[in-house]
Amino acid sequence: MTTKEIAGKTIHFDDSGFMADAKEWNNEVAVELAAEIGINPLTEMHWQVIEFCRQDFLANGDAPNVRRITKQAGIPTKQLYKLFPKGPAKKAAYVSGLKKPTGCI
Amino acid sequence: MFEEKDRHLCIICSKGTLDMAYPGLVLANAALMEGIDATLFFTFWGLDMITKSKMTHLKVSPIGNPSMGIPNAVGGLPGMTNIATTMMKREIHKLDFPDIDEFLEMIVDAGGKLYACKMSMDMMHLDGEDLFDGVKAVVGATEFMEMSEDAQILFI
Incomplete structure (x- = not known):
């Protein structure tokens, strides 16, 4: 477990480098996490994905996989890879302050 | 990362x-x-x-596949390939994997x-x-x- 100062808050990260406590997250934290991995600015479409990931995590306890995001949030695969290039599920989970997704698809 | x-x-x-x-x-x-x-x-x-x-229309054959646990004599009966295929597809869909x-x-x-x-x-x-x-x-x-x-x- 490590901690980092982000957007004026002390945020805890787990051993995989993802946020350990989703409750420490807020929109400002998301903006900084996104910028850190090269996603800047966050567009409306990004927020749509982030909101879905947060809701799905709160409901199921897991960060959603790519297929779940595309099917349930209605974001086409191509678009999702454009929004979060080279690792959409992982990057979306990271920015959303969730644990690393474990899904195979 | x-x-x-x-x-x-x-x-x-x-x-x-x-x-x-x-x-x-x-x-x-x-x-x-x-x-x-x-x-x-x-x-x-x-x-x-x-x-x-x-x-x-890809299929899975129960013949010559010991992992399936179906004896070859039974797996060779008419319709068995379709049954095995339907069962496997059902499991694939349950895991939310798409068709080919x-x-x-x-x-x-x-x-x-x-x-x-x-x-x-x-x-x-x-x-x-x-x-x-x-x-x-x-x-x-x-x-x-x-x-x-x-x-x-x-x-x-």
Whole structure:
């Protein structure tokens, strides 16, 4: 477990480098996490994905996989890879302050 | 954690049964989700996976497959292949894995590249019209060697 100062808050990260406590997250934290991995600015479409990931995590306890995001949030695969290039599920989970997704698809 | 990877995975798909079609697709898709380039090369029976008239009708045979636990004498009865196929498809859908055509579409949309083997196409009297639209080109084995230079290669 490590901690980092982000957007004026002390945020805890787990051993995989993802946020350990989703409750420490807020929109400002998301903006900084996104910028850190090269996603800047966050567009409306990004927020749509982030909101879905947060809701799905709160409901199921897991960060959603790519297929779940595309099917349930209605974001086409191509678009999702454009929004979060080279690792959409992982990057979306990271920015959303969730644990690393474990899904195979 | 999110560093750009200079990694390329080439998967040769050589089988046309349902159970042997999925591993290549799952791995190609997993690679893309991890930011790894993925190329799929379909050869011999693997061409069935990208042949429009066959790709949605792949089957799994209970014959000669001890893992299924069905004696060959029973597995050889009429209709058993269809029963085994229906059962496997049901399980695949339960896990929310898509059918072959939709899976290939996902892979192409994620940036994966699909190629058909020229020799197998000639052998099976197929032409470009017979293939799934997402297939980039029909190439020979030597071209495959060029495009897989420095890549990790999996033969399925």
